Amino acid sequence: MKAFAYERARDAAAAVAAGADGATFLGGGTNLVDLMKLGVAEPQRLVDVSKLPFDAIEETPEGRLRIGAAVRNTDLAAHPLVRERYPVLSQALLAGASGQLRNLATVGGNLLQRTRCSYFQDVTKPCNKRRPGSGCPAVEGEHRNHAILGHSEHCVATHPSDMAVALAAIGASVHVLGANGERTIPIPGLHRLPGERPQHDTVLNGGDLITAVELGAPAPRSVYRKVRDRASFAFAVFSVAAVVEPADGALQDVRIALGGVAHTPWRAERAEAVLRGAEATPERFAEAAEAELAEARPLRDNAFKVPLARNVLIRTLAELTA
């Protein structure tokens, strides 16, 4: 591991100033420390933000939840109000990583974790995300687990977070403190598609510090379904987070986000449009899934994800509305 200077942030403003000056924020370290060992990340200055006072889960006057960025994944998944009002979020968190990792990992760090594309993690290989302009071997190489939606010729990697997929379905906003003060960024909207600049995972700038995530309206009728290559402790081959609000036999509101298919958590707006106000029938679910996946551009070895996504989406919606 390359040498670096370490400091514990005195307060949020000091962290932002250090970040704007080129420092890298350290949360739980479960991804960053690993990337430093691999030589993928080589920060010269680490500013530890994990001890800043952003470790509370608070109820807002509207009955929503505001989650501090330093809250550990375990504590968020286990929180009684999360389990009661946002089961999709609790399920997504528990579907990710392992118990040990969830005890270390923070909410802010979970959102900002990097792709697990094997070329990105291997410094002996080209990668446009790690070394802009060097090329993307995954386009022609090992890409079974890569994107089918929204990718570019420059990058076909997927975003690895389960939590972010749940947040995209719930509708959340990220509170950010930056050099020019506070602002909020919606999820989806924090993460960006690769386009010609896959080195940028998100719309954040240097020095932008995530301080909290505020959840949208409670989503008591919601579910997270994850498909992976082994029963536990693996990244998603495909996942779906779904939130429904049924009324009088029809679907008043439906929000769907997909994981393991794109460079961002993928909000399935085309599928939602088909379902909004519609009756909850298998035919409609199939129509919705096909509407969303009509835009899919699978790679040589991951075309299986298209029917997989279709079938899991249909079944998940059926179970959620049964």
Add this chain to the structure above:
Amino acid sequence: MDADLTLRINGTEHELTVDVRTTLLDLLREHLGLTGAKKGCDHGQCGACTILIDGRRANACLALAVAHDGAELTTVEGLAQNDELHPLQAAFIEHDAFQCGYCTPGQLCSAIGMIEEARDDGATLDAAEIGERMSGNVCRCGAYPNVVAAIADTIA
């Protein structure tokens, strides 16, 4: 860059000066001779390095020591009390829950943390639930059924 830090490890306070790149795992093994926690993958994927940090299970290989200044650590060396094995250690022997033993210190620390987490969650630890919650600990010998049996026996 070096940093001074204080850690309470298995009940004993240690004042240390370490390079800030040092992980808790390397600190335990290389600086203090506590080689119970194992270096398997060194990337958080196998769980052999699992210890308890302030009572919670964590991968020591991904934890920079400097970021845990002031923490209380428990390693497998701290589980037995006065030559009396921790009930889970005794259950591992009783159920033959290991073959080569390399993953065992991590399995033990992980299971102790896991049992606490399940208690907080109000979860029922049947065999499937134990398996799911212990998925961060990989055993190359495949002793999983007996690991699950030992844990189930301990909480019965």
